[in-house]
Amino acid sequence: MAQQHLDPPTDPTAGPSRKLSASLDQGGTPLGDALAEYLRAQATEFLRSLRQHRETGGTSNGSAESVDAARALRRSARRISGSLHTFRPLLDPDWSEGMRPELAWLSGTLAREHAYAARLERLLGALNRLSGSSALPAQSAAKPVGQSAASASAVGGRSAGAEPGTPGPRAQPAGNLTVGAAKAGALLDRQLTLARTRAHSAALQALGSSRFHAVADSVAVLASEVPLTPAATATDLRPMAAAAEDRLTDAIAALPLVTAGHPYNAEALVHGLSADTAPQPQDAPWHQVRLLLRLHRYAREVLYGEDCPADVRLLAAGQALNRHRDAAEAASAAASAARTPRIAPATAYALGVLHADQRHEVEAARFAFQRAWQLEVVRTP
Amino acid sequence: MAQQHLDPPTDPTAGPSRKLSASLDQGGTPLGDALAEYLRAQATEFLRSLRQHRETGGTSNGSAESVDAARALRRSARRISGSLHTFRPLLDPDWSEGMRPELAWLSGTLAREHAYAARLERLLGALNRLSGSSALPAQSAAKPVGQSAASASAVGGRSAGAEPGTPGPRAQPAGNLTVGAAKAGALLDRQLTLARTRAHSAALQALGSSRFHAVADSVAVLASEVPLTPAATATDLRPMAAAAEDRLTDAIAALPLVTAGHPYNAEALVHGLSADTAPQPQDAPWHQVRLLLRLHRYAREVLYGEDCPADVRLLAAGQALNRHRDAAEAASAAASAARTPRIAPATAYALGVLHADQRHEVEAARFAFQRAWQLEVVRTP
Numbered sequence: 001m002a003q004q005h006l007d008p009p010t011d012p013t014a015g016p017s018r019k020l021s022a023s024l025d026q027g028g029t030p031l032g033d034a035l036a037e038y039l040r041a042q043a044t045e046f047l048r049s050l051r052q053h054r055e056t057g058g059t060s061n062g063s064a065e066s067v068d069a070a071r072a073l074r075r076s077a078r079r080i081s082g083s084l085h086t087f088r089p090l091l092d093p094d095w096s097e098g099m100r101p102e103l104a105w106l107s108g109t110l111a112r113e114h115a116y117a118a119r120l121e122r123l124l125g126a127l128n129r130l131s132g133s134s135a136l137p138a139q140s141a142a143k144p145v146g147q148s149a150a151s152a153s154a155v156g157g158r159s160a161g162a163e164p165g166t167p168g169p170r171a172q173p174a175g176n177l178t179v180g181a182a183k184a185g186a187l188l189d190r191q192l193t194l195a196r197t198r199a200h201s202a203a204l205q206a207l208g209s210s211r212f213h214a215v216a217d218s219v220a221v222l223a224s225e226v227p228l229t230p231a232a233t234a235t236d237l238r239p240m241a242a243a244a245e246d247r248l249t250d251a252i253a254a255l256p257l258v259t260a261g262h263p264y265n266a267e268a269l270v271h272g273l274s275a276d277t278a279p280q281p282q283d284a285p286w287h288q289v290r291l292l293l294r295l296h297r298y299a300r301e302v303l304y305g306e307d308c309p310a311d312v313r314l315l316a317a318g319q320a321l322n323r324h325r326d327a328a329e330a331a332s333a334a335a336s337a338a339r340t341p342r343i344a345p346a347t348a349y350a351l352g353v354l355h356a357d358q359r360h361e362v363e364a365a366r367f368a369f370q371r372a373w374q375l376e377v378v379r380t381p
Numbered sequence: 382m383a384q385q386h387l388d389p390p391t392d393p394t395a396g397p398s399r400k401l402s403a404s405l406d407q408g409g410t411p412l413g414d415a416l417a418e419y420l421r422a423q424a425t426e427f428l429r430s431l432r433q434h435r436e437t438g439g440t441s442n443g444s445a446e447s448v449d450a451a452r453a454l455r456r457s458a459r460r461i462s463g464s465l466h467t468f469r470p471l472l473d474p475d476w477s478e479g480m481r482p483e484l485a486w487l488s489g490t491l492a493r494e495h496a497y498a499a500r501l502e503r504l505l506g507a508l509n510r511l512s513g514s515s516a517l518p519a520q521s522a523a524k525p526v527g528q529s530a531a532s533a534s535a536v537g538g539r540s541a542g543a544e545p546g547t548p549g550p551r552a553q554p555a556g557n558l559t560v561g562a563a564k565a566g567a568l569l570d571r572q573l574t575l576a577r578t579r580a581h582s583a584a585l586q587a588l589g590s591s592r593f594h595a596v597a598d599s600v601a602v603l604a605s606e607v608p609l610t611p612a613a614t615a616t617d618l619r620p621m622a623a624a625a626e627d628r629l630t631d632a633i634a635a636l637p638l639v640t641a642g643h644p645y646n647a648e649a650l651v652h653g654l655s656a657d658t659a660p661q662p663q664d665a666p667w668h669q670v671r672l673l674l675r676l677h678r679y680a681r682e683v684l685y686g687e688d689c690p691a692d693v694r695l696l697a698a699g700q701a702l703n704r705h706r707d708a709a710e711a712a713s714a715a716a717s718a719a720r721t722p723r724i725a726p727a728t729a730y731a732l733g734v735l736h737a738d739q740r741h742e743v744e745a746a747r748f749a750f751q752r753a754w755q756l757e758v759v760r761t762p
Contacts, residue, residue, distance in 0.1 A: 129647070132655035181654040263644035264745030266510070272734055273562040274513035338730045345729035349719045352733020353653055360741055364645030 032232035180346030268363035331358035413613035561727030712739035
């Protein structure tokens with residue numbers, strides 16, 4: 001079963017990637033050299049995006065190029081870290097054990113600003129949908145840091161008719177709910193924009209720190225000289241990649257996929273009002289599968305190159321798990337905003353609807369994952 | 382297409398129901414006599430349940446027998462009214478046009494008390510589920526009228542730990558949400574129990590009114606003498622039953638079934654926070670199909686008898702539409718409770734979660750209807 005996904009593409013017209021041929025032995029077995037080549041390529045990409053990030057003004061201007069550069073930086077940091085983990089028997093242990101937490105710190109720090117922006121975008125989009133698409137202005141999560149687009153006055157555009165005394169006896173309370181959506185949007189905008197601004201400062205500080213320069217130096221070394229163990233060059237990489245896949249399939253086997261495959265099972269909202277403030281424990285195994293799926297994908301890239309035909313099943317499953325994570329965090333942000341002291345009941349009501357909406361997105365993502373995973377393996381040629 | 386559902390059961394071992402044989406001509410065509418027989422049987426059932434209702438103490442004690450009798454009374458009232466509508470060309474027009482609104486008034490009045498009790502049961506059940514099944518006591522919607530089981534002190538059993546000053550800095554707001562669920566339950570219990578008590582009084586008053594006695598007298602006449610038009614006895618009933626089925630299939634064809642068949646389409650919660658207090662306009666076509674499905678079922682009963690093998694597809698579709706109606710009304714009750722002045726934000730939040738939960742039940746019911754309706758016609762033997 002595990003071996004199935006590790007077989008190279010069998011399409012005879014595709015031919016082996018030029019990039020890879022040097023790292024395969026006569027029988028086509030991927031050896032340690034393929035790992036060295038992959039790590040060098042990722043390290044080079046890391047340094048390239050770091051240079052681009054600095055040239056485009058760094059994180060201080062928030063331009064599209066700068067955002068792309070930060071994303072590429074995180075992307076290569078994740079791949080280096082993941083490969084060090086999967087293939088750790090082949091690498092100098094002190095060096096690789098020291099490097100992984102530093103890469104995790106860096107990509108985590110850089111990811112946070114983007115995550116808050118995306119979360120706000122998701123929540124304001126949902127509020128718009130729930131309000132019939134016209135009560136709130138199109139949100140602008142891509143706005144430069146420090147500006148609050150959905151200010152209370154802007155999002156309250158429809159609330160004028162609900163001012164006390166103006167409307168009929170039924171329009172008043174109705175209007176209150178819509179005002180609730182607008183106020184909820186303004187509250188989330190304020191809280192998540194503040195969090196984003198703080199994450200931005202933290203990222204700026206991190207990129208100027210000596211800790212960051214030490215990481216960058218290590219990656220620069222990696223770009224020229226991968227610290228493989230003496231035996232690594234002639235070692236078959238497939239057993240380690242297969243072990244990564246086994247960890248993934250074991251974790252997936254432990255997921256409640258039968259429930260997830262039954263539409264509208266109402267599982268994701270169970271405990272939606274429980275006393276626990278911690279992230280929903282039911283989400284954790286899914287988040288874990290998301291990370292293991294990623295490690296499995298990177299291992300495939302090491303063996304067959306980044307140009308290796310994509311496994312559409314892995315892609316679809318990964319997208320479902322990203323959506324699962326995003327919706328779970330958005331639901332949590334809505335619940336957290338509802339705990340703000342002295343908010344109006346209408347605001348709290350809108351946040352409750354929003355929370356439940358995002359928890360249903362969580363459930364929908366699990367359903368989508370289950371569907372994707374049950375598909376036969378199909379590879380694009 | 383329409384004719385398909387009106388064909389009698391073809392299972393050769395089943396044989397025609399004895400009850401019906403008198404109303405079929407030599408070729409097995411159901412004629413006007415079948416309608417008269419059906420109306421007489423329903424009128425007799427109406428009078429029997431009315432007698433039982435009085436003997437079991439009427440609506441004043443709320444015993445199981447009394448509830449069953451009221452249900453049987455409504456059941457026959459709906460069947461008489463529906464048949465008068467579908468087969469109106471065969472009946473004295475003045476009499477039948479005068480009788481239908483009176484039957485609708487009666488069954489509507491009797492249905493209300495039960496509807497409020499069922500709605501409260503559904504909402505408290507959902508709150509229990511959302512609170513992790515232990516924050517609220519098992520609700521008791523079957524309790525005698527006038528007693529509020531889930532009083533604030535009873536449902537707040539878990540709230541002691543969240544009293545100001547007692548818990549740690551994070552336990553406090555978390556506890557508030559659970560207190561919100563308990564308070565939301567108590568609020569709904571208060572509002573729906575009050576509504577139920579009023580409905581109960583209205584039903585009592587209706588059963589003692591001269592208007593009711595006039596309806597009962599009309600039904601008593603019907604039990605012995607159905608006012609058919611002179612030509613009715615020899616008239617084939619099938620074209621009128623087919624017209625009822627056509628109205629159903631036309632209304633179903635106008636439903637957004639493609640969307641409904643796509644799980645997690647998030648349609649039911651669109652406008653969940655819009656300014657409109659009226660019942661969701663998107664629900665109306667589904668409610669209409671529910672009524673037309675019922676009329677179609679009754680027409681089949683007229684043609685083939687109540688003992689006619691059930692069409693499992695019709696049963697499943699009808700159950701889905703009942704669930705759709707119940708969830709829509711429960712969602713509306715939660716939204717309405719959230720408009721109560723001076724409620725705590727935590728209460729409003731819980732009501733928002735509850736509203737969204739029930740709107741997702743609406744969506745799930747549409748999905749179930751779509752599934753049931755797409756099934757091939759299968760009849761139990």
